[in-house]
Amino acid sequence: MxxxxxxxxxxxxxxxxxxxxxxxxxxxxxxxxxxxxxxxxxxxxxxxxxxxxxxxxxxxxxxxxxxxxxxxxxxxxxxxxxxxxxxxxxxxxxxxxxFGSPSAATHVFARSRTFAYEPVTLSMLENGLDLPVADRVYFQIGLDRANSAEHAKGFVVQNHNVWLRYLSGEPLDDLMQLFTRHFHQILEQHLDMKTRGWQTVDLYQVLRKVIFDTSVLTFFGPHLAQIWGPTMWKDFCLFNDATYIGVRTNLAYVLQPRAGRARERMLRAFEQWLTHHSEGDWPDKDKYWNEEWGAKMNWERDHLARQFGLSLRGRAAMQASFLFAIVLNAAPMSSWFTWVAASNSDRLAKCRVESSKFLRPSKSSRFDHELDIDATQMRGSNFMQALWKEALRIGTAASPARVVMEDTELEGYVVRKGSVILMPTALLHHSDLFPRADQVDTERWTGEDAIVQQRSKSIRTFGGGMGMCSGRHAAEQEVIGLVSKLITLFDIEFEDSWKNKFHFDPRSLGIMHPAGPLMTYASGMSYADVY
Incomplete structure (x- = not known):
């Protein structure tokens, strides 16, 4: 056997x-x-x-x-x-x-020395934008930052202060007026503003391209696009699509050589742009914008980077990271905000009424139906704020991360130095605080009771503390403003599969993009319909 x-x-x-x-x-x-x-x-x-x-x-x-x-x-x-x-x-x-509780997030965000965001930013710059090794020291922090006087002199803090100075208040309002004007100009290149007939549109892809072109023009002036050349949009898409993995490892651009070459062309374009415009002071005749630099904050950030001794490639990576962050989140967020506002007839009607309070015909109209925005009125609209929060809650994939800088305790558990705290919005935004979490409900944000306050504390799309997104006010004003213009200037109908259900691709950074085409039908409205 x-x-x-x-x-x-x-x-x-x-x-x-x-x-x-x-x-x-x-x-x-x-x-x-x-x-x-x-x-x-x-x-x-x-x-x-x-x-x-x-x-x-x-x-x-x-x-x-x-x-x-x-x-x-x-x-x-x-x-x-x-x-x-x-x-x-x-x-x-x-x-x-x-950790999935609002209380844990509040504790972590309030202790930015123990739970630091700067290593996360540095990792993104190292991997996603191949920041030169010599420049990485300017973005690093150590345990000695407990000496706050010394820490305040560092590049990271001073750069953050520039963001705060220009992305709020009057500088932001001024810049966003220009942004919405450029948005209208570029939108006319992609949609027929005059026809009353229906146009079939992939909403996300159109908004993605329009917001990209608008952002380049508004934040960096017209010369960056001229330097970058005809491959600009294709290069950015290749880079953007690879960066879901690329923010975690630079190997992504080696395994996807076309994306690696696209990233290199992008960084070289920024280098040439900086070389042409790096000398001299900000002109007295210009307030917050000129054609050479676009936004004044970019001139000031580059001035700061040169003072600290960053290389030309390091300065280019720093400027490119801002463009990446804008388009990464603004395009999908605009899609979800449009969907939340226009997928229900009652919400759409109310949204148009609210929009009419802060949109007004432009006094210097050069384009069909051009509208200016009253930022103060817009920020004061409770209904628009409720729409904004609901769209953020539904569409965000981000997991705010903080690196533990010293052994400590969080909610009774020990967390060791070098580990990472994750606070996923998938848990925070779909908790018991939000009944019917997969449905749109703007009423959950109305009132002043304790539950509404708890819900507001659970919205963590922009992080908190020293790591809070310095562009959060710009994002809010940009998205609410441009979507208000869209639903005012166009009748919008969603394809059947999108009428009652949203379809997200969870493999996203920050705001989730659609899983498949987000098809809509748009019909231009006459000026009499608008006002």
Missing amino acids: ATMSDVWVGLPWPVQLIATCFVLTATLLITTRLNSLSHSWPAAAGKGHEPPIAPYWLPGIQHLAAFLLDPAHTFRTTQSKYKDSPYTLLMGNVKFHV
């Missing part, structure tokens, strides 16, 4: 090789799973334990593949196993502690 040994010896060598590989792989996976299970049991708060590690199968890769495939699904399904307890994801052997 043949033994198992005889059977094995009698097998062809390719079968033996495959069987051996299968057994070794299965052994490795099972061993990894069993080992991770031993660290996965929920631990009580206040006992000096780290948050439990969610089980995984693949050593080294750990939870990374699931996170990149669908981060929101990963967060929700894992959280369902741990109920109200935080938990840990391992990615590249780095511990990412996931």
